[in-house]
Amino acid sequence: MEAPLDPVSAETVSISADQRSRPYLRLFLISFVLLFAELACIRWFGSTVILLTYFTNIVLMACVLGMSVGCLAASRGRNWINAVLPLGLVAIGLACWTLQAYERGEMSIAAGDQSAPQEIFFGAESVQQAPLGRTYPIEVVAGLFYALIALMFVGLGQVMGRAFNAIPNRVAAYTTNVFGSLVGIAAFALAAALQTPPRVWFALALVPLLGFVTRFRPIQVVALVAILFLVGWLPPARNGAARQVTWSPYYKVVFQPSTAVIETNNIGHQQMASIGNSGAAYLLPHLLNRDAGGRPFEDVLIIGAGSGNDVQAALSQHAKHVDAVEIDPVMASIGRANHPNRPYDDPRVSLHLDDGRSYVRKTSKKYDLIVYALVDSLVLHSGYSSLRLENFLFTEQAYRDIQARLKPGGVFVMYNYFRQGWVVGRLVKMVEKAFHMPPIVISLPYRAKITPDQNQAGATTMLIVGKTEAATAAIREKLAESGAFWIHVSPAKNAALNGYGAKAPEVEGTMKEHWWKIAPSVVETRGIGPLPSDDWPFLYLRSSMIPGLNLWGIVIVAVLSLAILARFAPPATTRPNGRMFFLGAGFMLLETKGVVHLALLFGSTWIVNSIVFFAILVMVLLSNLFVVLVRPRRICWYYGLLIASLVIGAFLPMDSFLALPGASKVILSCAVTFVPIFFAGVIFATEFRDSRHPDVDFGSNIGGVILGGLSENLSLVVGFKHLLLLAAVYYLLSAAFKRRAEPPAS
Template structure:
């Protein structure tokens, strides 16, 4: 049986010799690895959430910080044996990143004619997008690399599977911790204090190194995030940084993630200055039972009550926005006994409810978008697919009306109108209001029987109407099946920078040559994880709780695979590739619509089986291979760098759709099989 070279690793705090497969870790080393891994994932999640709330360039680059994190973590693992200890510099890198984002924010301002534009601090011009993104990318890489080296040095003192097991336990701890802070709606100060405590425990005496700079950096990022948390009337929901400001007449204006959202207006003012809210009722039939999706602070609910609604179901995904409506809306619509509030994803609510309505309103549910939009998977995208509008139509009573309204650019209005027309078989009524730059207020409405209720201004495309969005490709803001050129440039530069960074920081790329198969496994697994997060978002809602549960489920599947690999000798691991291919084929063949038609419990069981079976098999395959790795840190680093490439391949969904990612996953595992054949032979012997 072919054996790979085993390393003798010296950590920053002690020396542990690995002889064969016997490992003698110091007391407390397990706890240290779990804590360091938890800190690593916690910082990654916090940066993904926090940077996009202050820098609007990142809103439409949903995995940009994730790519930087994977690169940093991979580099940290590849530097596990380096003499220089980077971990004391992790707080310094984090403090520098926090300072940069706060000093050079990118937010929405108002230009001439009321048109939105991007501005920086004090309404000055923001940094150019390439420069801003480059600095965020580099500082994220540096911070995560320093933390990951600490993880890797402890990681290397255990046999591979035990190290992997402890690392996953730490990652699970990090996810649970961040989910708990989201549930409690704690501001960044809460994140900072928890991260600072972990830094202090892990650094110990090393805080005194480098002229106490790490200690100063820890205090600095806690103070900066504390100042942001309590200055400027900010509050933090599980989704947004929310800013409130008092305006004339005792009203409150709300911004989310540095973008204007809504001003809570009394109906008397709406009737005078914002008649747009009344348009859906112009040609509607009865409206005793009303469903408002995107209820926000309550304007649409207040109008529905004023128009005579006897019952209103108000659905809002963000609990903080709904609470603002309870506390600050001048008409107090959420206190009316006719209103039932639901903190939920709009599409998920429609899939679960058994009620029927006279009027269903999609009430500005994507109003948090910004002026530079290309495409991104945002919270409300599943509301604008043909399947979603078909579901809404099925919930209408006879004679009931569907309406959706927002501030649309002409091409986007044509896309949505074409979607409505595709579902109902006829052109919808369109009522236009004032224009704000390239955007125009507009309402699209149609009755269940496909009549317009007397409206004579029906939609006609100004140019060739764009194809409707569907659940498999929920990108209404993408004009065609293509990857925008900016994304291609960004991904190309990121991957080029990654190659240079790996070569410069970790030495010759040939050191990872024995682990090329693990590289492909990392790329494939990231895509598989992405597909499952998206699938569960569709099945159960795009909420922070669902996402956290899916990631936790993935890690629990990984733990289960590790335990099987530790206890069972799989002499023919090549057979696992066949089982994995069958599991991927099952996920490919079962249409999502079939699962949506199931009740909640069967849908959950079917969704878990289809999603987590390939994840379990893929991780069992990885665990069997990783168990025999000679240098666990280099092997794990190669796998993480592969995951970064997988993150770049996610953008293929813009062209192919999410289900097609399963084909890419199968191809990548095929490459892993081809490049790792000798390890399969070794396992059999």
């Protein structure tokens, strides 16, 4: 016989209305604190510990592990909430120490062998060698912080588990938990929009924590004050220069006015240049076109406009209008206020704060020149996947989008420090497929040939291709006739001369070594690995595999997770719920796929991210409401609908939605993303409704998220859409476990 939805027992009859309201308030508050603290930790630790910006899912899983273990330990006597602030101080203090040691050159962190890597991490090559100290593997450093952050969250999870136990109506309790999480997401999104510093985040997360402490001592206040001081602290720069710190929705952005250098998450990212006096690479495509007899590029699109160097280069070469697309508002604001040429103040410039791929698909304009300008984000799109902010710009489908936005005589240019020859080879093949012709490939310094195994460290590689063969025919012909083009490190020297010629120009007051030779490089494209697509968008991963660095990370996370679980909630005594565990694993993969899918369709911006996470929780609330109103008795039907929706989603090409008109794209993409989440929510809420041990069941469910997070690494092998098949396997495994829930006595 099915349990009543709101069971009433002797233990609840005597509870007054006031007493009944307190457990709900307590659960709401701890749910808010947990979600807000999780997001704060993901942002702050990823921006403070060197290279952890590429492994923020480690921070996410650490928070999840702590919550899970805390819930499982809810019935144990010791109150771990009293240790949260001291443990947080240890973790944050150690992170600050590593940053200071890095700035002093006393230590460094290595992300594998970046001279011949399985996966490229931009900036890693510049921090691998500590001039005065030791170099530590990123997997060891990440493991240390994984353990510390997890321990910090155990006390919070324990409070949440006890709050669940205090509410007999399990669905109402779960709904309260989701509402608290929704408010947490909304509050953090607002904090990001206002560009608030970490002291605000941690104050909002940790000050309410004092209300949960059961044994108040001065150390709690001391730890809180110390944490709020440390999260806003920045060690002196190596060169002693003054620095300005701003927290954008994506990075910690550090600007040095004296050098015009911008760092993101402790890695050098951009330097503003006085275009004409310097910045030869920015002017190169314009000068190649000018000296080959071409007309100036009038309508220009810059993707990754940053602080404005490429924008100024286009303006200086007589562009009539420039659309500058930059995803990070802080980068653009620094350029507007500090760039020596003030390009963003020019009335010919329109600044668009948007994702580059999203802008290209939304605009109906056609351009004479489109530039990918040093597009490298140095950060993951979210803690839920291995996707970087710029990944969807470097796929076969993305280049077809670019080709469609060019005028008949339009030209596409992209350049960067691509690090490895196999990356350049992939780009050449993708561009060739999209434009039906090979691009002109230029290496600075000049290299006659680029091979897949060639280390491109320190070299800038530029690809130039036209909408039609005629668009770049003059440049190709001039290079073939003269053998080379020459540009001076101070491009103003090129103003009154034609740069094409077999020898460097002889200009009074210049030295031969200050002229750069520009000539096409031959690129070998055999052995470059798979070409990135919208389903497998991993340009910087050499083959469809889980790199050794990730495998080591998986092992370390698994070992540490089991050790922490054994210490706080031994499985032999807590008896985790297998069904709930696999429901959590499957749900994590649903979230991952949803975040990636909607980022492709609507842009990899923080706003889209926040809306997606908010919408997922709203869908969970709707599934809870469905369980309350319909009172499902048999969940096998919902398992069937869930598995069917997952299989359908797994075989729908991700780019099949891109061509749909606006309303249809929104409706169908949301259906594919959120319908499985609804069915999964119904299954969980129905199971949880009858739970005798909500702390153990909810803790088991959260623990499954760790398995799902580790399983996300398989996207590096099979792509994102096939993660849904693995999610289906996890849901089938959950169905295979016998139900442990028993209806509470009525």
